[in-house]
Amino acid sequence: MNTSSASPQEIKELDQSDPLSAKRGEFLIPADIIYLNGNSLGPLTKNSQQRAQEVVQEQWGKDLIASWNTHAWIDLPFTAGEKIAKLIGAAQQQLVCCDSVSINLLKVLASALQMQPSRNLILSQEDNFPTDLYVAQGLETLLGAARCKVKTVAEPDLAQELDEDVAVLLLTQVNFRNGDKHDIERLTSMAKARGILVVWDLSHSVGVLPLQMDKWEVDFAVGCGYKYLNGGPGAPAFIYANKKHHEAIKQPIQGWMGHREPFTFDPDYKNAAGMAQFLTGTPPILSLAVMDSALDVFADITVTDISRKANALAELFLDLVKDDEDLHSLTLESKADSAFRGAQLAFSHPDAYGICRALNKASVVVDFRSPNIVRFGFSPLFLRFEDIWRATQIIKKIVKEKTYLADEFSLRLKVT
Amino acid sequence: MNTSSASPQEIKELDQSDPLSAKRGEFLIPADIIYLNGNSLGPLTKNSQQRAQEVVQEQWGKDLIASWNTHAWIDLPFTAGEKIAKLIGAAQQQLVCCDSVSINLLKVLASALQMQPSRNLILSQEDNFPTDLYVAQGLETLLGAARCKVKTVAEPDLAQELDEDVAVLLLTQVNFRNGDKHDIERLTSMAKARGILVVWDLSHSVGVLPLQMDKWEVDFAVGCGYKYLNGGPGAPAFIYANKKHHEAIKQPIQGWMGHREPFTFDPDYKNAAGMAQFLTGTPPILSLAVMDSALDVFADITVTDISRKANALAELFLDLVKDDEDLHSLTLESKADSAFRGAQLAFSHPDAYGICRALNKASVVVDFRSPNIVRFGFSPLFLRFEDIWRATQIIKKIVKEKTYLADEFSLRLKVT
Numbered sequence: 001m002n003t004s005s006a007s008p009q010e011i012k013e014l015d016q017s018d019p020l021s022a023k024r025g026e027f028l029i030p031a032d033i034i035y036l037n038g039n040s041l042g043p044l045t046k047n048s049q050q051r052a053q054e055v056v057q058e059q060w061g062k063d064l065i066a067s068w069n070t071h072a073w074i075d076l077p078f079t080a081g082e083k084i085a086k087l088i089g090a091a092q093q094q095l096v097c098c099d100s101v102s103i104n105l106l107k108v109l110a111s112a113l114q115m116q117p118s119r120n121l122i123l124s125q126e127d128n129f130p131t132d133l134y135v136a137q138g139l140e141t142l143l144g145a146a147r148c149k150v151k152t153v154a155e156p157d158l159a160q161e162l163d164e165d166v167a168v169l170l171l172t173q174v175n176f177r178n179g180d181k182h183d184i185e186r187l188t189s190m191a192k193a194r195g196i197l198v199v200w201d202l203s204h205s206v207g208v209l210p211l212q213m214d215k216w217e218v219d220f221a222v223g224c225g226y227k228y229l230n231g232g233p234g235a236p237a238f239i240y241a242n243k244k245h246h247e248a249i250k251q252p253i254q255g256w257m258g259h260r261e262p263f264t265f266d267p268d269y270k271n272a273a274g275m276a277q278f279l280t281g282t283p284p285i286l287s288l289a290v291m292d293s294a295l296d297v298f299a300d301i302t303v304t305d306i307s308r309k310a311n312a313l314a315e316l317f318l319d320l321v322k323d324d325e326d327l328h329s330l331t332l333e334s335k336a337d338s339a340f341r342g343a344q345l346a347f348s349h350p351d352a353y354g355i356c357r358a359l360n361k362a363s364v365v366v367d368f369r370s371p372n373i374v375r376f377g378f379s380p381l382f383l384r385f386e387d388i389w390r391a392t393q394i395i396k397k398i399v400k401e402k403t404y405l406a407d408e409f410s411l412r413l414k415v416t
Numbered sequence: 417m418n419t420s421s422a423s424p425q426e427i428k429e430l431d432q433s434d435p436l437s438a439k440r441g442e443f444l445i446p447a448d449i450i451y452l453n454g455n456s457l458g459p460l461t462k463n464s465q466q467r468a469q470e471v472v473q474e475q476w477g478k479d480l481i482a483s484w485n486t487h488a489w490i491d492l493p494f495t496a497g498e499k500i501a502k503l504i505g506a507a508q509q510q511l512v513c514c515d516s517v518s519i520n521l522l523k524v525l526a527s528a529l530q531m532q533p534s535r536n537l538i539l540s541q542e543d544n545f546p547t548d549l550y551v552a553q554g555l556e557t558l559l560g561a562a563r564c565k566v567k568t569v570a571e572p573d574l575a576q577e578l579d580e581d582v583a584v585l586l587l588t589q590v591n592f593r594n595g596d597k598h599d600i601e602r603l604t605s606m607a608k609a610r611g612i613l614v615v616w617d618l619s620h621s622v623g624v625l626p627l628q629m630d631k632w633e634v635d636f637a638v639g640c641g642y643k644y645l646n647g648g649p650g651a652p653a654f655i656y657a658n659k660k661h662h663e664a665i666k667q668p669i670q671g672w673m674g675h676r677e678p679f680t681f682d683p684d685y686k687n688a689a690g691m692a693q694f695l696t697g698t699p700p701i702l703s704l705a706v707m708d709s710a711l712d713v714f715a716d717i718t719v720t721d722i723s724r725k726a727n728a729l730a731e732l733f734l735d736l737v738k739d740d741e742d743l744h745s746l747t748l749e750s751k752a753d754s755a756f757r758g759a760q761l762a763f764s765h766p767d768a769y770g771i772c773r774a775l776n777k778a779s780v781v782v783d784f785r786s787p788n789i790v791r792f793g794f795s796p797l798f799l800r801f802e803d804i805w806r807a808t809q810i811i812k813k814i815v816k817e818k819t820y821l822a823d824e825f826s827l828r829l830k831v832t
Contacts, residue, residue: 028477037481044477052472052702060649061444061460064781065453073649100697102671103519110558126683131672131697134685138670142526143559152683177681226698233476233489233701254554255518256547265593265786267542267568269550281516281547282642285649286468287700365480370681 014385027382034387037365038379042230051293083295089212096275101237105135107253108220112168112197119167126152129172166196174204174342179334185216208343231291255280309380310343320392326400348372354404430801443798450803453781454795458646467709499711505628512691517653521551523669524636528584528613535583542568545588582612590620590758595750601632624759647707671696725796726759736808742816759794770820
């Protein structure tokens with residue numbers, strides 16, 4: 001695709017030939033907003049709006065406790081999980097949707113460590129998503145360094161650190177800041193050769209990048225429901241555990257939903273077979289039902305098409321800004337080759353925060369990441385090529401005229 | 417109150433003089449249902465219905481990511497927590513609302529054990545709520561018996577087992593099956609005298625029983641949002657941690673929301689002061705906002721009035737069934753003296769399951785608890801004395817005519 005001098009007409013043609021163009025109609029996005037922040041919080045779908053009303057007014061409101069059966073609330077962790085399976089290249093019965101990424105990571109790390117009695121090291125990357133490191137550090141505090149020791153290294157050193165001391169390799173596929181993308185297949189294969197179990201955090205990948213958990217023989221994965229999956233703010237997260245481990249796992253964060261016979265009120269915990277044992281307490285049904293409904297937007301499309309469009313959107317963006325002299329103060333911090341990055345672009349700029357504020361005020365919703373990054377997310381289900389063109393026009397105007405908004409720095413803005 | 421031969425007219429007068437009678441108008445309960453199951457899943461309030469719509473359509477739908485600030489999503493764990501504080505006799509800044517009871521119990525038990533380096537025993541009761549035991553058993557698996565050993569004894573033996581080996585006493589105030597109520601003040605005081613930390617599960621108490629966490633010097637408590645608090649199915653739970661422990665606690669289930677500076681993306685975890693460190697991952701905002709809104713029904717009433725009415729409802733129920741010959745096959749399994757039970761009554765009967773099914777079909781919604789218990793819950797905010805009268809008439813008819821519904825036994829029905 002050559003769009004180096006893309007005219008409005010050419011951009012219109014890109015939208016017209018987009019196989020995903022009808023998907024935008026399934027979302028409820030305010031008409032004046034260009035939302036380049038679906039990688040932080042995916043927008044509301046019509047389907048989810050309807051499901052939220054239904055679960056509150058019809059199910060909880062009218063059928064009350066009976067809804068656990070009649071509306072299959074009890075099955076929701078699996079119903080939603082199976083819809084995610086298709087997106088990450090996993091056969092059925094290897095996913096559940098529950099709790100948060102942090103809690104799920106704790107379950108998975110604790111399980112993986114139990115499977116490696118003679119090793120104690122969790123290896124990760126210095127600039128891994130911080131909360132993933134916090135979970136691992138907390139496990140070290142809880143279990144003591146003799147059983148769990150967290151080691152982080154710079155990204156280029158990861159491969160050489162994969163030795164026989166390492167119990168678990170914990171990585172996030174796409175870097176939250178610059179979008180750098182790991183080669184899951186390669187690192188998983190290297191880890192496997194050294195007897196290391198891998199745990200991948202797919203939070204910034206799922207729903208937008210092609211993933212093959214089963215084929216790549218990934219051991220465990222976790223991921224976020226509220227970014228590219230559009231499951232709603234703080235939507236329940238998910239866990240993937242490869243079937244080959246199901247017999248060996250004994251997940252230690254125990255609650256009644258993970259019991260083999262949850263309704264017998266047995267005083268002794270007996271873990272359920274398969275993924276059910278990763279459940280703990282009662283799930284937040286309103287949030288979980290909405291999460292489940294959001295996944296239906298993926299029912300009739302392929303991740304290949306999604307990923308292809310995400311790249312095309314980002315490439316158009318790069319193309320439209322690259323030759324503009326006024327934008328030379330913006331430095332691309334993401335990989336120029338789309339094969340090595342996720343569905344986002346990061347630019348550094350001394351006035352990044354002011355630029356973000358000005359863009360948001362002009363209805364181009366983007367993220368600031370400390371200390372000097374403007375982050376653009378390319379969610380392909382609702383963004384049009386036309387949106388990218390409009391967004392770049394607004395960016396050019398703001399940067400050219402230096403109409404940055406350096407109002408009081410608000411730490412709160414930067415929720416990931 | 418003498419209602420031993422309560423006539424319909426006298427029951428009408430009870431409703432007319434009820435200081436909480438207006439509260440029913442704040443709920444959306446189908447007109448034909450007598451809902452004696454608020455202790456399993458509290459019903460929907462008008463306020464929550466409106467809030468659900470607002471948080472989905474207006475906040476998420478229109479303001480998207482900015483809602484974390486503009487609609488104070490980020491504060492919700494504390495906003496909701498402080499509303500619960502009043503209900504459990506706690507000064508401010510000692511509660512957060514988050515995750516599930518099971519996850520919260522894990523956080524609190526792990527914290528308490530860390531504060532007791534020379535003791536390893538978690539003492540509990542054989543018929544404690546099973547999921548509480550599962551969490552403790554899971555912690556034993558995780559930490560090893562040298563650091564965490566769970567011991568359960570029969571209720572009458574609890575006091576004598578409170579010795580210097582015990583690190584933590586873990587109890588649920590109200591027994592889920594028969595409603596037996598512990599004296600929190602007495603047991604907490606005995607435990608304290610032996611250097612034992614107490615963790616109370618208030619799931620079947622909060623919102624209906626008078627509680628004085630601060631005055632009784634309770635160390636930690638957890639509780640459920642979806643029973644008497646009416647927060648919605650699987651609503652986020654809460655944690656109470658006594659202020660005197662805040663300096664000493666280092667909660668090991670770590671996530672970004674518990675970091676001192678959650679928005680700086682620090683790779684090293686530094687726990688926040690106070691209750692914030694009990695937060696882990698991103699909370700399910702839809703469920704949490706609805707939970708928060710449900711608590712507003714308590715804003716203008718006192719727990720004393722709530723508790724008094726709960727007792728009066730149960731006493732009326734007992735009074736209306738006690739002299740009926742047809743009902744002699746129902747054996748009261750709860751304490752006859754309301755001072756020693758929660759806001760529920762349990763009766764055993766050989767055909768308990770069939771009776772429950774028949775009652776539910778006749779729109780008197782009650783719970784079955786294995787193996788032979790019919791459980792009636794008395795949520796005082798929406799139940800009228802008239803409802804109790806109508807319910808007992810229906811029970812009498814079903815038991816007299818033995819029109820039990822012994823259809824296929826459905827394990828799924830018995831969600832607590």
